[in-house]
Amino acid sequence: MPKGQIRKALSGFYYVQDQDEDRYIQCRGRGVFRNRQISPLVGDFVDYEADNDLEGTITVVHERKNELVRPPISNIDQAILVFSAKQPDFHPLLLDRFLTAIESHFIKPVICLTKMDLLTETEKEQLQKYREDYEKIGYEVIPTFKGDPALALRLLPVLEGKTSVLAGQSGVGKSTLLNTILPSLELKTDDISRALNRGKHTTRHVELIEVNKGLLADTPGFSSFDFETIEKEELSDCFPEFAERSGNCKFRECLHLNEPKCAIKAAVEANEIPDYRYKHYLKFLEEIMTRKPRYSND
Numbered sequence: 074m075p076k077g078q079i080r081k082a083l084s085g086f087y088y089v090q091d092q093d094e095d096r097y098i099q100c101r102g103r104g105v106f107r108n109r110q111i112s113p114l115v116g117d118f119v120d121y122e123a124d125n126d127l128e129g130t131i132t133v134v135h136e137r138k139n140e141l142v143r144p145p146i147s148n149i150d151q152a153i154l155v156f157s158a159k160q161p162d163f164h165p166l167l168l169d170r171f172l173t174a175i176e177s178h179f180i181k182p183v184i185c186l187t188k189m190d191l192l193t194e195t196e197k198e199q200l201q202k203y204r205e206d207y208e209k210i211g212y213e214v215i216p217t218f219k220g221d222p223a224l225a226l227r228l229l230p231v232l233e234g235k236t237s238v239l240a241g242q243s244g245v246g247k248s249t250l251l252n253t254i255l256p257s258l259e260l261k262t263d264d265i266s267r268a269l270n271r272g273k274h275t276t277r278h279v280e281l282i283e284v285n286k287g288l289l290a291d292t293p294g295f296s297s298f299d300f301e302t303i304e305k306e307e308l309s310d311c312f313p314e315f316a317e318r319s320g321n322c323k324f325r326e327c328l329h330l331n332e333p334k335c336a337i338k339a340a341v342e343a344n345e346i347p348d349y350r351y352k353h354y355l356k357f358l359e360e361i362m363t364r365k366p367r368y369s370n371d
């Protein structure tokens with residue numbers, strides 16, 4: 074049975090890139106998927122039956138590593154999280170929200186700080202402090218600006234061989250960032266217009282486009298979200314510097330609130346964990362603990 078990956082979904086068809094051969098097949102999902110409520114997603118690794126060189130039917134959807142609702146895509150390795158230094162101002166609380174949501178899907182975040190050209194020297198120093206904090210946690214931080222000649226050099230190796238999605242608020246410079254590295258991306262012209270336009274006037278669809286031996290989703294994700302799928306016990310796993318220390322808390326189920334001998338609170342007091350990261354953790358924990366219960370049909 075030939076194998077491949079769904080790269081595009083449009084009007085009930087799935088476009089499968091064969092794993093071994095250079096062929097791109099338009100497939101229908103098998104009727105049985107509808108009955109079992111399995112909906113194939115862009116990013117899925119599948120088995121398919123080819124009717125001919127152009128058309129076929131998906132027969133098996135292989136287990137997903139992860140999946141996103143927005144954009145509807147599976148098996149994502151990393152999210153390039155775009156935040157502007159200014160206009161809109163850098164917003165650590167929002168950054169931590171994005172990071173938490175991304176981490177909860179087992180996706181690796183990479184932080185891009187755009188519009189660095191708009192900062193005064195003093196503001197640059199303030200932002201540098203944040204940059205150091207996030208780098209200390211283990212995140213890669215890439216500061217950049219419109220037309221930055223060094224961006225491609227930094228970003229292309231990050232994209233190489235990975236499946237990535239761009240994320241970030243409106244107006245932070247996601248299109249500009251792609252534009253800056255476009256010549257190096259060697260995208261096909263229609264891919265370019267799609268990646269930059271995001272089909273505001275055309276039918277919305279999601280597509281994975283080939284970039285530097287990797288794949289990039291042409292629709293940005295995570296633009297708004299909540300913590301609907303995170304349980305309170307899981308939250309500290311979304312903060313890597315908490316996760317690596319929580320084994321030292323006295324209680325295994327420690328939520329790092331008021332429990333005695335909490336390794337996280339000790340690290341905050343010793344300035345090993347920035348105060349604001351702990352505050353944001355507490356804020357998210359509160360949101361999770363006070364959210365309305367979800368009702369499901371099963």
Ligand SMILES: Nc1nc2c(ncn2[C@@H]2O[C@H](COP(=O)(O)OP(=O)(O)OP(=O)(O)O)[C@@H](O)[C@H]2O)c(=O)[nH]1
Nearest residue numbers: 187188189190218219242243244245246247248249
């Ligand atoms: N000064 C400066 N302006 C920038 C930079 N990057 C983007 N801009 C400007 O910021 C505005 C928004 O940039 P976009 O690239 O459209 O932002 P986006 O994230 O794609 O926005 P959406 O399409 O709404 O999601 C535009 O006017 C850009 O020219 C930068 O590095 N420096």
Ligand SMILES: [Zn+2]
Nearest residue numbers: 322327329335
């Ligand atoms: Zn604790």
